[in-house]
Amino acid sequence: MNIIDTNLSRRSVLAGLGGMAFCIAIGNDGVRLMSQAQANTLANASVTPWVRIAPDGRITILSAGAEMGQGSMTSLPLIVAEELDADWSKVAIEWTPADAKIYGYKDPFGTEQLMWIVGSRAVQLYFTQLRTAGAQVRKVLIANAAQKWGVDPATLKTEPSVVVNPANGARLTYGEIAAFGTIPATLPAVDPKELKDRKDFRLIGKSVPRRDTPLKVNGTAQYAIDVKLPGMVYASTLHSPVHNAQAGIWDPGKQDQSAAAPESWNDAEVKAMKGVIGIVKLANGLAVVADHFETAKAGRDALKVTWSRAKADGFSSARALDDYVRIHADPNAQAVKLEEKGDVKAAFAGAAKTYHAEFRSDYGYHAQMEPLNAVVRINDAGDKADVWEGSQAPDESRKAVAKALGLKDEQVDFHQCYMGGGFGRRSLGDYAAECALIAKEVRRPVKLIWTREEDIAQGMFRPQSFQCLEAATDASGKVTGWKHCVVGDGEFLLITGIKIPYYGVPNQYIERRGVSHGIKLKHWRAVGHVFNTFAIESFVDQMAVDQGVDPIEFRLERMGATPKARKVFEALAQMSDYKAKRPDGRAIGISITERSGSLGAGAVEISLERATGKIRVHKVWAAIDGGVIVQPAAAKANVESAIIYGLSSILHERVTIKNGVVEQSNFHDYNVMRMSDLPEELNVRFVEVDTRPTGLGEIGNPFIAGAISNAFYRLTGKRLRHLPFTPERVLETFKA
Amino acid sequence: MVSFTLNNRQVSLDADPSTPLLWAIRDHVGLTGTKYGCGAGLCGACTIHVDGIAQRSCQMDVGSVAGKTLVTIEGLSPDSSHPLQKAWIVEEVPQCGYCQSGQIMKAAELLAKNPKPSRADIMTHMDGNICRCGTYHRIIAAIERASKGA
Secondary structure, three states: OOEOOOOOOHHHHHHOOOOEEEEEEEEOOEEEEEEHHHHHHOOOOOOEEEEEEOOOOOEEEEEOOOOOOOOHHHHHHHHHHHHHOOOHHHEEEEEOOOOHHHHOEEOOOOOOEEOOOOOOOHHHHHHHHHHHHHHHHHHHHHHHHHHHHOOOHHHOEEEOOEEEEOOOOEEEEHHHHHHHOOOOOOOOOOOHHHOOOHHHOOOOOOOOOOOOOHHHOOOOOOEHHHOEOOOOEEEEEEEOOEOOOOEOOOOOOOOOHHHOOHHHEOHHHHHOOOOEEEEEEEOOEEEEEEOOHHHHHHHHHHOOEOEOOOOOOOOOHHHHHHHHHHHHHOOOOOOEEEEEEOOHHHHHHOOOEEEEEEEEEOEEOOOOOOOOEEEEEEOOOOOOEEEEEOOOOHHHHHHHHHHHHOOOHHHEEEEEOEOOOOOOOOOOOHHHHHHHHHHHHHOOOEEEEOOHHHHHHOOOEEOOEEEEEEEEEOOOOOEEEEEEEEEEOOOHHHHOOOOOOOOOOOEEEEEEEEOOOOOOEOOOOOOHHHHHHHHHHHHHHHHHHHHOOOHHHHHHHHOOOOHHHHHHHHHHHHHHOOOOOOOOOEEEEEEEEEEOOEEEEEEEEEEEEOOOOEEEEEEEEEEEEOOOOOOHHHHHHHHHHHHHHHHHHHHOOOEOEEOOEEOOOOOOOOOOOOHHHOOOEEEEEEOOOOOOOOOOOOOOOOHHHHHHHHHHHHHHOOOOOEEOOOHHHHHHHHHO | OEEEEEOOEEEEEOOOOOOEHHHHHHHHHOOOOOOOOOOOOOOOOOEEEEOOEEEEHHHOEHHHHOOOEEEOHHHHOOOOOOHHHHHHHHOOOOOOOOOHHHHHHHHHHHHHHOOOOOHHHHHHHHOOOOOOOOOHHHHHHHHHHHHOOO
16 A cells, blocks of 8 residues: 655755765766755755765665666666765665756766666666765765874775774774764865776675565565555546547647547546546547546546547558668658768679668567556645656656646656566656646546556557668678668667677668658667667678678678677677587577677577477577676676567567557557567676676667577578568468 | 455455456555556466465456455565565566566465476466566576475
8 A cells, every 4th residue: 555645845854864965966067976065055056865874874875777677776876885885785775856957867969967767878877977976975984084083084994884994993884974974065076096996896796686676576666556645536548549649520620629629529428437537638639537447447448539630540551661662762762871981882883792681670569567657646736746657767757747737847746666667668758747637637646547458559669660781792702881771760769770880891881761650659678779680680691691601700700890799709609609500400590789888699599380480499698798797687687688578579579550550459469478488598698898887778689680580591591581570470481 | 345355354345346356456455566467367467366266356356256365465475475475586586576476476376286386387377477577587497496495
């Protein structure tokens, strides 16, 4: 029972704390840690506690690591604790508020501060910032102990949560220091050289158990869907079956379509149903509000709506894929150049041989286990809103809610919850904004839950694609020219993973040709990498086969793999023994992928049920360069998860759209992998390197498609060219 | 009024007998460890025990459990001490965790009937419960650990 009362403001919480509080503040020089006293004097600075040490020794570290299963909630405070030299058993973790100006990292593609836990960013983008913050707090503790003892701080050391004077064995715990210590007006600077040596790490690299695990075996972990507020009512939405339409008859003569009348749906009939409190019109649908979820859903199920026209009316995903082929063939089609290196024309003109291949991929759905939902409460004056949501981007959600209500961001308090899966879907705040509009209209706290059917029908989806690749080789078989064109909707979503920085092909031309269908699209665990890497690595394999060269040898010698790539290939070769003969009816395929700074080489061993077209994946190997691994156990679990997610999407998952409407509606026709399809072996290894941590949430996913398709070729002599490899499609390819 | 035993407690609910049991447990009683995943009996996130049998609570009406004995994840043990819960922690099974109540309840039914299941028994028994984070291999390891009393 999760009745929450949040009358305490953050400021009063701050004022009521004993011990020392350290704050993160934003200045012209970026984010830095400062004392609370100093921070409070900064007229325009937003200040919130980041590390607190209580006199009883309890250390509270706030986490910006939105938790969707990847473990960042634990990993981020652990980085602070490492440099702080905190006793981890005394560390409590709390969520940070959703204030990106204070708690964000610098957008790697812009200038803003962001809190988006997307693109495997959490550990890699917070790493240095959090180490520095921890080191600074440690310095303050040492300075206070030195002052008390009348010694030079440089002579003191720390053990977990204790400052020690090696000269006389004197000791002061962090809690004891917190009881008397002061924080200097200007906190000590930390030179990167002062950070711990890797060999001195006690927490980083040591597989510390995740803090959320115990709560997830007894039902007490709180997801937004579990939040219950006094007086709360429930909402269930019906969105337009064709994306981006609205409830109401479309009148081309009318300027303002938002004023659609209730006569466009069976308003009175639904409002008369048991428990129904009201119907709220949303941008792309209607919400039925009722005393319970089941009554709201019954009302929602009873709605009969006339929808406006929409851009996606009549859209067919199959037909669109055929259109992509025509767009690719059209010399006048608009193209966006993504990469141009060397002289591609000359490479092709002087080629000893050229290659060409085409690939397709279908839409994909996140299928996170917790359907999208949010809880919003607005105060009576209408000038303050509280939001409960599991969000990958709490700052974005807060903004979306503020915008929907016409409030400033500061008037919205965001309460982070565990996410029952995110995979890129939970970073917009779209459904939280809907919930806010409903709460505003019914003047009650509201919990909005999308049904699974809504969750599937509304996407948002990983885009579908058509791809054409061409390569030129010289007389020695070396690839000298490379052309790759991807066609589809989704702009930036379509192009991730299309570049090949791990290969040294001297002449390259890579482009995107875009269309727009009015179908909602979104990030999806590595998004474009899924289909782009599939195309790239299948194509490379095709050339290796044609030249009769070992697939890894081909990548190293004829694709000019970088030293970093060589290292993961070597690790993969060693762990998978890929040259060894496989059991009868089985074959192995390999692939490489980069994602979020990490590089991974992977292999799969498959067999084929020739009667049904079902591919069975027996073994999977992945060798990954993710830099220094902060939490090896969690990192391994992440890669394993991405492997399964990849296998599921490549072998089972397919969204199709006909007449503008998504054809799948629940787990009976959107198939995700179940236990019976689990490979017998998942082998994950991180190569030993000393470089900064890079992203690991998605790196296990994109190599799967290419590896399976390459194994399939070795097994059958046929090449799979259209994702996903559903049994019907496999059978068709096999029998062709 | 519908009365039943829930986690060793007598519960009487003033709910329409046609209320889906899932929502009766979550919203009317207020035990939220049992999850809504699909509402169609396809994913297993809402699995609870009804008279010792693992059932999809989204597919049952509350009226149908009158007089019966129900156990949810909150009632499996008072302090996370069920062998499966302990094994789940040792094997670090959960990722997002949303399906795990259902997984554990489904696995508990198996061990109650078959204390030493084979790998194949586990696969067959657990195949209806979806884990989108792909923790299946760890679920198997945890069930095997619990069955060995380790």
